[in-house]
Amino acid sequence: xxxxxxxxxxxxxxxxxxxxxxxxxxxxxxxxxxxxxxxxxxxxxxxxxxxxxxxxxxxxxxxxxxxxxxxxxxxxxxxxxxxxxxxxxxxxxxxxxxxxxxxxxxxxxxxxxxxxxxxxxxxxxxxxxxxxxxxxxxxxxxxxxxxxxxxxxxxxxxxxxxxxxxxxxxxxxxxxxxxxxxxxxxxxxxxxxxxxxxxx
Amino acid sequence: xxxxxxxxxxxxxxxxxxxxxxxxxxxxxxxxxxxxxxxxxxxxxxxxxxxxxxxxxxxxxxxxxxxxxxxxxxxxxxxxxxxxxxxxxxxxxxxxxxxxxxxxxxxxxxxxxxxxxxxxxxxxxxxxxxxxxxxxxxxxxxxxxxxxxxxxxxxxxxxxxxxxxxxxxxxxxxxxxxxxxxxxxxxxxxxxxxxxxxxx
Numbered sequence: 001x002x003x004x005x006x007x008x009x010x011x012x013x014x015x016x017x018x019x020x021x022x023x024x025x026x027x028x029x030x031x032x033x034x035x036x037x038x039x040x041x042x043x044x045x046x047x048x049x050x051x052x053x054x055x056x057x058x059x060x061x062x063x064x065x066x067x068x069x070x071x072x073x074x075x076x077x078x079x080x081x082x083x084x085x086x087x088x089x090x091x092x093x094x095x096x097x098x099x100x101x102x103x104x105x106x107x108x109x110x111x112x113x114x115x116x117x118x119x120x121x122x123x124x125x126x127x128x129x130x131x132x133x134x135x136x137x138x139x140x141x142x143x144x145x146x147x148x149x150x151x152x153x154x155x156x157x158x159x160x161x162x163x164x165x166x167x168x169x170x171x172x173x174x175x176x177x178x179x180x181x182x183x184x185x186x187x188x189x190x191x192x193x194x195x196x197x198x199x200x
Numbered sequence: 201x202x203x204x205x206x207x208x209x210x211x212x213x214x215x216x217x218x219x220x221x222x223x224x225x226x227x228x229x230x231x232x233x234x235x236x237x238x239x240x241x242x243x244x245x246x247x248x249x250x251x252x253x254x255x256x257x258x259x260x261x262x263x264x265x266x267x268x269x270x271x272x273x274x275x276x277x278x279x280x281x282x283x284x285x286x287x288x289x290x291x292x293x294x295x296x297x298x299x300x301x302x303x304x305x306x307x308x309x310x311x312x313x314x315x316x317x318x319x320x321x322x323x324x325x326x327x328x329x330x331x332x333x334x335x336x337x338x339x340x341x342x343x344x345x346x347x348x349x350x351x352x353x354x355x356x357x358x359x360x361x362x363x364x365x366x367x368x369x370x371x372x373x374x375x376x377x378x379x380x381x382x383x384x385x386x387x388x389x390x391x392x393x394x395x396x397x398x399x400x
Contacts, residue, residue: 017228018229029214039219039220042238046213046269144217
């Protein structure tokens with residue numbers, strides 16, 4: 001029995017417990033607190049299972065599930081970079097790559113390589129699986145924002161123009177989700193959850 | 201485009217956000233709060249991916265991942281039944297079956313059937329995949345308890361005899377995990393995290 005290997009696996013499993021303490025900007029639908037990244041990852045995995053039929057291209061559901069389970073583990077070191085924060089976006093990649101080195105590096109080499117490659121594939125969106133995973137990751141906050149009366153949008157002064165601009169890539173993974181997200185956004189503007197654009 | 205189907209899927213996805221508010225008896229390793237069931241499910245899925253090689257029998261990792269992602273969704277209605285609570289165990293099955301009817305029933309019929317069957321398979325432990333998933337579900341709280349100095353064991357007056365008795369089934373899914381869990385438990389007793397047994 002290779003106990004070094006097992007010990008590395010357990011150490012990684014203990015390490016990623018920290019993802020439960022990384023807070024996102026979105027709010028829960030049924031409780032007055034921010035969502036954390038571990039529960040977000042679970043929710044995305046459930047969406048991958050249930051919505052795979054709406055991907056533009058055929059996807060390998062099991063790979064998409066694994067990808068979304070892993071996609072934010074780097075936030076343990078790098079923190080959650082707010083999607084609309086242009087300043088933080090500048091060094092996001094550098095911070096996250098250092099995090100990937102350290103965290104995936106805890107695992108046995110073959111598993112470190114597998115998870116890291118999945119994460120990189122997600123980041124670059126260069127496969128049908130990654131494009132669909134990215135679409136889910138963009139869709140979910142819109143759903144949460146709409147169903148919390150735009151709470152997080154309002155807190156950060158986000159406009160519908162910004163949401164459209166930053167999320168248009170969703171269509172590359174799923175036209176269906178993007179169409180639905182745009183309809184929600186129109187309704188959110190009509191309901192006064194967020195302004196259409198910046199005042200001139 | 202079948203919008204009734206899509207609407208059912210979205211309604212289920214919104215409904216299961218509630219799993220993030222269901223609290224378990226275990227504590228996080230790096231924060232002073234209880235773990236919730238959504239983040240627990242994510243953590244189990246990561247374990248399934250990383251520890252599948254330690255299952256007694258060959259398992260279909262993608263199925264085990266899906267199973268653990270889904271395995272506690274019934275707690276949205278039925279609550280988390282404490283593993284050592286014999287009184288609550290009496291009507292656990294009845295409460296959880298009613299929950300399964302309502303919650304999985306939100307989904308389109310084919311998806312409701314698939315997720316419900318996966319949950320039933322897990323509950324009954326009658327496949328290699330389910331036995332391994334159950335082993336992970338038993339292993340995780342022991343790992344958390346050990347690394348929080350037995351906090352949850354102490355709060356509920358649990359003894360090592362009880363832990364051994366209730367968790368022995370872990371060996372049916374993974375001898376390796378059970379062997380490791382027993383070693384942790386011996387060490388926990390040696391360190392005074394919990395007593396070996398009830399005083400006579």
